[in-house]
Amino acid sequence: MALCDSLPALLCKFPALSDSTIRAGRKTIDDGFRAFVRSYSSIIDAAVQPLQVFLNFLERLFVTSPWPIILIVMLVIVYLGSRSVRVTIGTAIAMYFIGLFGLWNDAMVTLAMTTVCTIFAVLLGIPIGILMARFDRVQAVVNPVLDVMQTMPSFVYLIPVVMIFGIGKVPGMIAVVIYAVPPMIRLTNLGIRLVDKEVLEAADAFGSSGWQKLRNVQIPLALPTIMAGINQTIMMSLAMVVVASMVGVGGLGKNVLGAINNQFFTVGFLNGFALVAIAIIFDRTSQAFGKRLQKHSEVVHG
Template identity: 85%
Template structure:
């Protein structure tokens, strides 16, 4: 067989290295030029995350537990889920992981809030414009298929090591479901309902606020659920750039081959994920039933 068929023709190593050097140097130079503006832009995130983390960690644990159980019961209206939450949180506290769990909860809370605040408007724009959807969908495909470790490279180059870079990496990884399901939920609203709204003279904003968003809320809640799950999954990876909490403990357990430490911290992450998942799913089902009663 001819030699040129055995080896795929490729650029020489020297040309590839030169191209990489040009791109990397240009990116670093751009970051250095705008580093002050970037720091000022992300500083409020740093303050918010630090304040929320201090609130969770420094508040008396009975108060935090009561508030958490109240939120779970209000969301799920299920006593079994509430009892399961209480048992899980007591187990986490008895294992000495309460503070680390609170740090992780603060991180996931901030990431979810940012993902919701950014993702819902983008999803609405996608639902209202096929052009926007065609433009955004490939970006979301890349975000969802890119290995999670790759997100850390540009984030660390821009923001350095710390909590905010980890937070931004988690948001980038977790936001696609929020955008996709917001778009899907609005597009799935029955056209007859929209025609009825038009017949009553509703403007585009009134249709969105009074018809589309309420009917799409169960699907949007599913997006929030998936965003929370992906945030928890990314916390361990983000611990490589300075994010504390349970993810840092898991990373240390991997580095030092501490099976018990890794298992216990992994159990805490799983417990939190199950609590969030069951609560948000139950709340989504309640919204669905409420929507069917009103519009059924």
């Protein structure tokens, strides 16, 4: 005899809403969302136009510039950031093989997208992280939002973004920024909160205002942690590029998606290798730069 046969029906079946009620509620929300998008589509397009222009400019710059110039500039940036000959040589070898297999242009498109997404994530994340560090109420409000953003499946971000902005590079960029900005916010908040209280008391004793303490004490001491946030933001941007290719973002992510759809093992492997190589270059450079900042901070305030 089944267990449910001896129990009240209410205990065996969850008292869910009826299908018609759920469908009506979903239809109301979806229709309202579409009506909102139709009503404000011109304002939305005007708001994202600067993003489109900036992304197109950077992408054109990376793709159309002679590859030796791009490679030299990249190696100079990597060396200045890491101060490591080994990392610089590794970057040169990785970029050489990316070009050798005909992936240079796609890598440049991905590099442009990652650069723009990282810039906007940093510009958005640092001020929010500072506000969270200075005001506990802001932290109480923002933390649950960040929890949702970090646990939500990445594909879900594409649904509202596509409904509002349509298909294209800018919607993909917005989805990448939403996915990548939480670590930037959290680590900025953490870095500022971890500044030694005695240092802040000394700044107060010298008559520093709140802005002066933030600019001259808290942000410099929190820079290593903020750099860790930038590192994580870059990694998450590169990880999201493949998913964002579903809404029109080109580059290596589009090639990986095409390889998955058509079961092209070699194409997927080569483009995945290129993404991993770019990720390792960014990771090693930003980590080395963060360690140098930490050592400098320890010497100055030590």
